[in-house]
Amino acid sequence: MSDCETCVVKNRAICSALEPAELAALGKLSRKQIISRGQTLVWEGDESLVVANVIKGVLKLAVSATDGREQIVGVIFPSDFIGRPFGKESPYGVTALTDAEVCVFTRTAFDSFAREHSDLQHKLLQRTLDELDRARHWMMLLGRKTASEKIATLLIEISNRLGNAGCSAIAPFLERFEMPMDRQQMGDVLGLTIETVSRQMTKLKEADIIALPDRRTVVIRDRKRLHNIAFAA
Amino acid sequence: MSDCETCVVKNRAICSALEPAELAALGKLSRKQIISRGQTLVWEGDESLVVANVIKGVLKLAVSATDGREQIVGVIFPSDFIGRPFGKESPYGVTALTDAEVCVFTRTAFDSFAREHSDLQHKLLQRTLDELDRARHWMMLLGRKTASEKIATLLIEISNRLGNAGCSAIAPFLERFEMPMDRQQMGDVLGLTIETVSRQMTKLKEADIIALPDRRTVVIRDRKRLHNIAFAA
DNA sequence: CAGCTTCGTTGATCTAAATCAATGCAGGCA
DNA sequence: TGCCTGCATTGATTTAGATCAACGAAGCTG
Numbered sequence: 001m002s003d004c005e006t007c008v009v010k011n012r013a014i015c016s017a018l019e020p021a022e023l024a025a026l027g028k029l030s031r032k033q034i035i036s037r038g039q040t041l042v043w044e045g046d047e048s049l050v051v052a053n054v055i056k057g058v059l060k061l062a063v064s065a066t067d068g069r070e071q072i073v074g075v076i077f078p079s080d081f082i083g084r085p086f087g088k089e090s091p092y093g094v095t096a097l098t099d100a101e102v103c104v105f106t107r108t109a110f111d112s113f114a115r116e117h118s119d120l121q122h123k124l125l126q127r128t129l130d131e132l133d134r135a136r137h138w139m140m141l142l143g144r145k146t147a148s149e150k151i152a153t154l155l156i157e158i159s160n161r162l163g164n165a166g167c168s169a170i171a172p173f174l175e176r177f178e179m180p181m182d183r184q185q186m187g188d189v190l191g192l193t194i195e196t197v198s199r200q201m202t203k204l205k206e207a208d209i210i211a212l213p214d215r216r217t218v219v220i221r222d223r224k225r226l227h228n229i230a231f232a233a
Numbered sequence: 234m235s236d237c238e239t240c241v242v243k244n245r246a247i248c249s250a251l252e253p254a255e256l257a258a259l260g261k262l263s264r265k266q267i268i269s270r271g272q273t274l275v276w277e278g279d280e281s282l283v284v285a286n287v288i289k290g291v292l293k294l295a296v297s298a299t300d301g302r303e304q305i306v307g308v309i310f311p312s313d314f315i316g317r318p319f320g321k322e323s324p325y326g327v328t329a330l331t332d333a334e335v336c337v338f339t340r341t342a343f344d345s346f347a348r349e350h351s352d353l354q355h356k357l358l359q360r361t362l363d364e365l366d367r368a369r370h371w372m373m374l375l376g377r378k379t380a381s382e383k384i385a386t387l388l389i390e391i392s393n394r395l396g397n398a399g400c401s402a403i404a405p406f407l408e409r410f411e412m413p414m415d416r417q418q419m420g421d422v423l424g425l426t427i428e429t430v431s432r433q434m435t436k437l438k439e440a441d442i443i444a445l446p447d448r449r450t451v452v453i454r455d456r457k458r459l460h461n462i463a464f465a466a
Numbered sequence: 467c468a469g470c471t472t473c474g475t476t477g478a479t480c481t482a483a484a485t486c487a488a489t490g491c492a493g494g495c496a
Numbered sequence: 497t498g499c500c501t502g503c504a505t506t507g508a509t510t511t512a513g514a515t516c517a518a519c520g521a522a523g524c525t526g
Contacts (some may be wrong), residue, residue, distance in 0.1 A: 063373040067465055071376040073369035086359055090303040091366045117350040119270075125358045126319055132361060133317075133324045135368040136306035141426025142375035143304040147483065183504065191376025196483055198505055215492085215504065232300055380513065416474060429513055431475055448474065448522080 002030045002103050012079035013053045015202040017123040026120075029109045033102050035059075040095035041085070041102070048090040051083030051110050057100025058180035061092045062188070074135070075180075077161050081127055081195040085111055097180045121193075142191045150190040152230035155210065159220060176219045204229075234262045234337050245356055246286045246336075250356040259353075262342045266335050268292075273328035274335070275316070281323040284316030284343050290333025294325045295421065305422040306368070308413075310394050311346035317335035318344055330413045375424045383423040384433040385463035388443065392453060409452045436460075 001038070004010055004027040015023055042050065044063060054076055061074035061082075069148055073092055076082055084090050085107060105113075114121050139154055163174045181189070186197045204210045209226050211219040220226060227233070237243055237260040248256060268274055268290070275283065277296060287309055294307035294315075306325055309315055317323050318340060337410070338346075347354050374386055396407045419430045437443045442459050444452040453459060460466070 061369070063370060065373070065377065065465055069377045071373040073372045084362065086362065093370060115355070118354065121351065121354060121358060122348070125354060125361060128358060128361045128365060129317065129319065132365045132368060135365060135372065136294070136325060137296060139306045139368065139372055139375055140298070140304040142372055144298065144302045188376075193484060194504080195485080195506085199483095202505070232298055415472095426514060427474080428476085428515080432513095435475075 002027050002032050006177070007055065007103070009053065009055055009079040012122045014017055014081055014120060014127060015036065015053065017119040018117065022117060022120075024051050026113060029113060030103045030105050033104045035096040035100045035102060037096055037099050042090045042094040042095055044090065045092035046090055048084045048088055048107050050104050051081070051085055051107050052102040052104040054078050054080050054082060055101040058097045059100055060097050060185065060188075061094055063092050068081075070188050071191065072185065074131070075161070075189065077157075081124065083107065085114060085124070086110075097185065116166055125140055147190075147192055147196050147200050148203065149232060150192060151186075151197065151204065154186060154190060154203075155218060156223075156226060156230050159218075175221075175223070176217065178216050179218055182215075235260050235265050240288065240336070242286065242288055242312040244343075245355060247314055247356045247360060248286065248354040251350065254419050255350060255353075259346060262346060263336045263338050266337045268329040268333045268335060270329050270332050272324055275327040277323065277326035279323055281317045281321055281340050282342050283336040283337050284314070284318055285335040287311050287313050288334040288336055290335075291330045292327055293330050293414070293418065293421075294327055296325050303421050304424065305418065306392070307364070308391075308422065313412055314357065316340065318347060318357070320344075320418055331420065338417075346446045380423075380425055380433050380466060381462055382434065383425060384419075384430065384437065385459050387419060388437075388451060388453065388464055389456075389459060408456070409419060409450065411449050412451055 002028065004015060004023045007013075007015070009015060015026065018026060032055070033041075033052075040051070042048070056078055059076040059082065060072045061076065062070050062072050064070040069164075075097070076094075084092055110198070112143070141150055141200065158179065159174045159177055162177050162180075179186070183194045183197045183201075186192075187194050190197070192200075201210075201212065204226070205212050207225075209220075209222045209229075211221055213219065237248060237256045240246075240248070241247060241258075248259065251259060265288070266274075266285075274285070274292070275281070289311055292309040292315065293305045294309065295303050295305050296305040308330070309327075315327055315335070318443055347357065374383055378386065390406045391412065395410050395413075414422070416427045416430050416434075419425075420427050423430070425433075434443075434445065437459070438445050440458075442453075442455045442462075444454055446452065
């Protein structure tokens with residue numbers, strides 16, 4: 001079981017819907033789990049046995065074809081919820097992009113708890129609706145945007161999500177951050193190859209829109225121009 | 234208000250979660266609305282004023298860029314739910330692909346009803362989770378599939394959805410159906426141009442995998458081969 | 467039924483991004 | 497200190513699909 005009182009995401013995760021007594025009850029059903037970069041928590045197509053809240057780290061949701069082509073269909077940050085509650089198999093794999101820490105429930109235990117706590121279910125519905133909106137806007141990116149628009153959009157999105165994840169109302173986004181994924185994974189999110197990702201990144205660097213102090217860190221030097229590229233404004 | 238008792242989708246729409254008395258109460262909040270092909274029910278970015286159940290017809294959810302590029306992010310069939318409950322603006326436009334009939338609620342009225350009826354909310358959650366899975370698999374298509382895989386997948390998907398929509402447990406899918414969209418709209422679903430859609434369709438026709446008796450109707454003559462193309466098996 | 471208009475097909479050409487192929491470069495390890 | 501090993505970058509070439517441009521066929525309308 002987990003100690004929910006001291007949990008760093010308790011105010012942002014779906015748990016925030018619960019009263020202290022309920023929270024304690026839910027906490028008894030959970031256990032903390034450490035996952036290291038590259039490790040996969042759930043395999044695509046497997047029976048959906050667990051759901052979880054992310055406490056720390058970044059994870060990917062991925063779908064792959066028989067021939068190995070992969071598409072990352074979601075990137076999961078702290079306080080986000082993972083898993084497919086209410087039956088069925090997991091329609092995508094979940095694997096850690098960075099070392100991570102999650103708060104895991106067995107799906108069946110979580111399901112019955114959620115059925116009895118309609119505030120929790122409401123929060124879950126809101127989150128799922130938000131995820132659906134995000135997924136659908138990403139469909140626009142995948143279907144209709146050019147490589148440079150895709151890269152610019154990704155950089156803005158990651159900087160925003162990492163900024164908010166820090167919980168600070170102060171920093172809505174970050175001008176300097178660590179990419180939680182390598183070039184191949186960026187390609188898998190954007191529907192591009194590693195070479196195209198690399199070329200677009202150096203193009204942005206040469207235009208002085210971003211700086212790349214090392215392979216993982218990104219500095220946004222001109223957010224406005226980056227935004228214009230991302231949204232063809 | 235609508236007469237839910239005689240509604241053709243009452244067993245498949247989210248309303249099926251409700252007891253007769255509750256159903257009657259919900260019915261009082263709704264009104265039937267006829268929409269003709271091409272008419273748009275909700276504009277992208279507008280405040281989310283209504284939600285609805287689809288009774289008849291097919292509608293699209295679309296996101297567009299400032300320069301007119303459009304991506305269809307969802308295709309909605311009878312018994313499906315439309316709209317963004319619980320606040321915010323509508324993140325995509327909803328417009329009819331065929332003449333349609335919907336059962337409309339003002340969003341605020343629906344929201345408060347749903348908050349008091351946790352079975353309804355549960356059903357809505359299940360549906361939203363299913364939609365999210367569908368959207369994410371479509372992301373795989375948009376990001377990683379070739380034009381011929383895309384077309385084959387679309388034909389299978391539409392034939393399945395139209396088959397189930399007919400409510401008949403008899404026909405899981407249809408071997409002959411009317412495409413509820415034109416070539417441009419097929420392109421907008423798949424992230425392709427109209428010309429590429431057309432060429433891929435004639436390629437499938439020439440390989441005797443499908444027949445095209447007229448511009449709207451499709452006959453699947455070799456589902457197995459079509460499936461192999463769609464899923465690179 | 468002639469003349470629009472809308473939609474789909476087909477062909478020629480172009481180009482963005484994929485693919486193929488080195489090369490560079492930092493960190494770990496002997 | 498020098499050699500792997502795993503990424504990332506860069507360059508050359510190819511190609512799937514876009515773009516540009518007719519053309520054809522079906523449905524309306526006066």
